[in-house]
Amino acid sequence: MSLLLTSGCGLFLPSHDYYAVGFAEIGDQLHIYAPLCDGERVVGVEAYDNLLAGQEPDYDPALMQFTYWKVQDPTHESVANGWIVLGDSSQFRSTEVVAGSNIELPELLGITLQLDVGGQHAVGDVVSVSEAPRYPAGADPGSVRYVYRPERDGEDMRSPGEIRDDSGCASGYPA
Template sequence: MRFAACLVSLLLISGCGVLLPSHDYYAVGVAQIGDRLYVYAPLCDGERVVGVEAYDNLLAAQEPDYDPASMQFTYWKAQDPTDESVANGWIALGDSNGFRTTAVVAGSNIELPEFMGISLQLDVGSQHVVGDVVSVSEAPRYPAGADPGSVRYAYRSGGDGEDTRDPSKIRDESGCAADYPA
């Protein structure tokens, strides 16, 4: 795990195009269960996910004048959750079953990227967007059928580097999504 943190730091210093927010950013947890990548987005009471986009962060960062609305580097984009667990931040990336609308079907634009940007559109009493960048290869792996609420997630908090934490620890450390800059 430390290797990935060092690699990301090196990419940032070298200008290779990884877009990582400052240390004061909203972080999500990521884990692989079976063949699915799961994101845990810690939310406070009254906060709800209303849309999610997963995109290739490296390609987007290297594109001059990149327009996110083009969805050129989007791996998956879905909105309007129909599943309460999704609205509460438990998201199986690429699984549109828990959403009313899918703007980009998983993998239809690009393959699953190594450095995936995660953008979450939230309702926190008003519209609010937060995001993180995750390393797919750093996601701990669990067998299919494991409970997303009981596994550990790769999580990067502040300047501490990346390690694994259970959802309650992530929730305790994160604060509310509304407290992070959009």
């Protein structure tokens, strides 16, 4: 798995060809939209402090010392299809780290998605929590616009359909 790093200047990503998710706040919940193709399913999610992980010279993700939330095996089809509410463990069969039990919600949130794409595959992104657009509670996650970073040097706001059209399949991105 590639580590996504940050500095005071911004995000450093391993290449221009990386998987990007949409990110928005609806009410008091942070929503992730992960664009997936037919046959791709989310099977696990880990959210971690990207800044702290990037500063650790011998960072071992297995220790989960910078993990904010880690879950496996979604119980809802919408979650398996990429519609994730950050920290909502009720939609997963297994919770390895309860949201906020290890660390507080970090500003630069690394997100790793474990996928089943006919085999195991992992993709990841980094989002700035403060840049998430805000919508009132009850807004439809399918109709809001998400902050989306399709290129290393830019970000914009897009609907889920626009993100899906721009993204390509998750299995096409390096693990």
